[in-house]
Amino acid sequence: MAASHTRAVRNVPWRSIGKIFIVIFCVLFLTLPFIEMVKAMIADPQLLVRQLLIGLTNGAYIALIALGYTLVYGIVELINFAHGDLYMLGAFFSLTLIGTFALTPETPWLVRGPLLLVVLIATMAFTATLNMLVDRWAYRKLRGVGSRMAALISAIGISFIFQNLGLLWGYLRLPFMHGVMGSNAVAPKSFPALFPNVNLLAGTGVRFGAKDLIVVGVSVVLLAALYIFVTRTRLGKAMRATAQDRDAAALMGIDVNRTISLAFILGGALAGASGMLVGLYNGTAVFDMGFTAGLRSFTAAVLGGIGNIVGAMLGGLLIGIISAMSDQYISTKWTNAVVFGILVIILVFRPTGLLGDDTAQKA
Amino acid sequence: MQIRIRTSMIGAAFGFAIALISGGFAGIFAGLVAGLISGYVVPQAEPLTDKRRAVGQGMIAALVGSVMTILGIVLRNMGIDPIIGEPLNILAVGIAIIGATILCVLVCVVMCVVRTEPPARERIGMAIVVGIILVTYPWLDQFLNLRFMNEVIPVLVFLLMALGLNIVVGYAGLLDLGYAAFFAIGAYAAAMVSSPHFGLSLSFWLAIWVAAATAAIFGLILGSPTLPLRGDYLAIVTLGFGEIVPIAIKNLDKVSLSIWNYPLFVDVDLTGGTKGINPINRPWLPIIGEFSPSNPIPWYFLILGIMLISIFFISRLRNSRLGRAWTALREDELAAGAMGINTVNVKLLAFAIGATFSGLAGAFYGAYISAIFPESFRFDVSVMLLCMVILGGLGNMSGVILGGIIIQFADRLFLPQMSNVVQKLIVASGNESLRDINFASDFRLLLFGLTLVLMMVLRPQGLVPSNGAPRVLPVAAGEARHD
Known part of the structure; x- marks a missing residue:
């Protein structure tokens, strides 16, 4: 909406000076490396498939976090900056529970499986509650007054508070x-290796471990559950209505604040699940891991079209694959810069994302 | 009455905190600071016209300030020091209490009275009071054995950056989350031309202009893609740039650049990678000679000079045509465009001018510590600067300075010093489990985060609200929503 307004008022070519800069930069400096990259991909297809599978696993958990951004943004148009750190707290909480249950790689599967499920559900409940409380205390009062800058600044503050909580959590002995x-x-912090590490595609030269399957499987189940919830249930319908027009939804008898809380609860639960999965998959968790993960997931949400649930899943998958490719063919040192670059490019050239709808244009 | 006491608590809290972290005669300084800040903030909250009322108000504020300061002195010298095993010097405590009270009352009342003068004389009076304190500070520091000097200089550097960020966020209303990038760019530009790194050992006095110009150019380049964006998208894109710049700096230690097949240069060490650039030339002046790392006084006056010139420029800019255009842009971009303001140029100028001050700060900082590393310019620096701007009051220069002093004081002086004291207390109490908590670094992020959240929820206009507080924050009810 805003974009079209400004275009109507002032159609200065100077407005696109930034786009011109970016295009010139890409053509001059990035074309040749890109061609080299494609050549390297074709030269070794097995490596390519391996990286694609890594990208798939990464994409699954990125999609889980990205959904939290998209759900909240779709309804209240707030970039919930603290969401990445919520994911980190999820990992810490699950590690604490794993320690409490004394789960080790030697625990028999009959005990380990159900307990892991309990840990997963408890972690999701923990992060969901935390997210809901944060919404109530730090964002609700700022909703609807002035611009959205105040709520964003508040969210940045919450992000820092979460990081500090994660740091202090480390002292908990x-x-x-x-x-x-x-x-x-x-x-x-290191997680015990609770997921079996057998290669399901042994003998093909490609690696797809059982733990990859668990991460992808749990993610897909959660994503499907969320999709069904939002599209098929009454509460989901209320969420969609609130996202479309908050005032009209309120007039139709929808409790808007409760619906917004619901979005925070769902997003928080997915972030917690993602934190636990990644912790067990990678075997580590650090108090400042939320920042990078959060920005990657936010990029995924924007890439898919922020506010769009399917878009977030697609974006997560794409960002997962792109970062796996960048790790292999460019350098791990540059991966973050590549993701941020993609974020900038999407926001500048196509703020609605791939499957974008109108919500994104309000920015 | 209630409001007056609440406002004077800002100064009083400073007095208490300084007295608490520094024993002995330093309490006198605590009283001075309490008086200075109370005397500044109290008339700001409620305009004074009558001299006698001003004296009365100043007395009340000074009373609150000195009571808190004395409380701090007593707590430190009689509560904490005996536990951590430092000798109690009753004479020093007595002198500190008396000195603190006298200075606090004197400074606070004088500043309140000066405020009743007509604007032109008021400004001169304020300048004289603040000027005397600032100019005598280095010797006061030595005389009272404060040992704050090495921290005061970086505090001033960050204040300078906060003033620059205030142009972008406060005046023009563009939330920039990657502001530390310009600090890095300025510091690296200055370091590259004034160090043996490229064999270009320019003088500091030239390098600082190179830094300012480079930062301004990067302000234009990084600002230009964000032109069509607003609000939170703008914030995220600037954040992205703010992250890309340190990553790039860290990895540009072996650069080969070619346009198609024509190599421009091969394997050039542009930024020194993770090792940074070291050493960097220090400034040189006749009489003083080369500024030495052991004597902070010339550095102090140099950064103070840069600060004062910047404050002068920024306050002139604020009231210029451009400054008013920024305000218009911040309040309503659409309307500003319709009024004939070239929003593109005005936005780009906000980015460029804001970046310039950060570049200056970077050049100074690099020369001061004589080395720079890519890790010193991360996101937390940007957020800390944002905290400083928001705490004091968005768009209000004196508020930003106050907010900056509070955040920097807490981060650089109060937390580390308190950490020492608490550490000693823990050792004295014999509790082993708390021993490895580092109070200096383990609560920093909490400090920034709480500042941002509490300010947004409780007092979005800042501690010292400006009369034309920006509408980007929820100041008044019933504002038009912008979507």
């Missing part, structure tokens, strides 16, 4: 936790 937090509070 209660006797029943079986020392899962290690001796150094600030250092990365």
Whole structure:
């Protein structure tokens, strides 16, 4: 909406000076490396498939986090900056529970499986509650007054508070936790290897482990559940109505604040699940891992079209694959810059994203 | 009455905190600061016209300030020091209490009275009071054995950046989350031309202009793609740039650049990678000679000078045609465009001018510590600057300075010093489990985060609201929603 307005008022070519800059930069400096990259991909297809599978696993958890951004943005148009850190807290909470239950790689599967499920559900409940409370205390009062800048600044503040909580969590060495937090509070925490590490595609030269399957499987189940919830249930319908027009939804008898809380609860639960899955998959969690993960997921949400649930899943998958490719063919050092670059390019050239609808244009 | 006491608590809290972290005669300084800040903030909250009322108000504020300061002195010298095993010097405590009270009352009342003068004389009076304190500070520091000097200089550097960020966020209403990038760009530009890194050992006095110009150019380049964006999307894109710049700096230690098949240069070490650039030339002046790292006084006056010139420029800019255009842009971009303001140029100028001050700060900082590393310019620096701007009051220069002093004081002086004291207390109490908590660094993020959230929820206009507070924050009810 805003974009079309400004275009109507002032059609200065200077307005697109930034786009011109970016295009010139890309053509001059990035074309040749890109061609080299494609050549390298074709030269070794097995490596390509391996990276694609890594991208698939990464994409699954990125999609889970991205959904939290999209759900909240779709309804209240707030970039919930603290969402990535919520994911980090999810990982810490699940690690604490794993320590409490004294789960080790030696625990028999009959015990380990159900307990892991309990940990997953408890973690999701924890992050969901936390997200709901944060919404109530830090964002609700700022809704609808002035511009959205105040709520965004508040969200940045919450993000920092969460990070600090994660840091202090490292000092938590209660006797029943079986020392899962290690001796150094600030250092990365290591998870026990609870997921089986067998290669399901052994003999093909490509790696897709059982733990990859678990991550992808749990993610897909959660994503499907969310999709059905939003599209098929009454509460989901209320969410969609509130996203479309908050005032009209309120007039139709929808409790808007409760519906917004619901979006925060659902987003929080998915972030918690993602935190636990990634913690177990990678084996580590650090208090500042939420920032990068959050920005990657936000990029995914924007890429798919923010406010669009299917878009977030697609965006997550794409960002997962792109970062896996960048890790392999460019350099891990540059991957973050590549993702941020993509974010900038989408926001500048196509703020509605791939499957964008109108909500994105309100920015 | 209630409001007056609440406002004077800002100064009083400073007095208490400084007295608490520094024992001995330093309490006198705590009283001075309490008086200075109370004397500044109290008349700001409620305009004074009558001299006798001003004296009365100043007395009340000073009373609150000195009571808190004395409380701090007593708590430090008689509560904490005996536990951590430092000798109690009753004479020093007595002198500190008396000195603190006298200075606090004197400064606070004088500043309140000065405020009743007509604007032109008021400004001169304020300048004299603040000027005397600023100019005598280095010797006061030595005399009272405060040892704050090495921290005061970086505080001023960050204040300078906060003033620059205030142009972008406060005046023009463009939420920039990657502002630290310009600090990095300025610091690296200055370091490249005034160090043996490229063999170009320019003087600091030239390098600082190179830094300012480079930062301004990057302000234009990085600002230009964000022109069509608003609000939170703008914030996220600037954040993206703010992250790309340090990553690029870290990895540009072996650059080969070619346009198609024509190599421009091969394997050039542009930024020194993670090792940074080290050493960087220090400034040189006749009489003083080369500024030495062991003597902070010339550095102090140099950054103070840069600050004062910047404040002068920014306040002139604020009231210029461009400054008013920024305000118009911030309030309503559409209407501003319709009124004939060239929104593109005005936005780009906000980015460029804001970046310039950050570049200056970067050049100074690099020369001061004589080395720069890519890690010193991350997102938390940008957020800290944002905290400083928001705490004091968006768009209000004196508010930004106050907010900046509060955040920087807490981050650089109060938390580390308190951490020492708490550490000693923990050792004295014999509690082993708390021993490895580092109070200096483990609560920093919480400090920034709480500042942002509490300010937004409780007092979005900042501690010292400007009379034309920006509408981008929820100041008044019943504002038009912008979507």
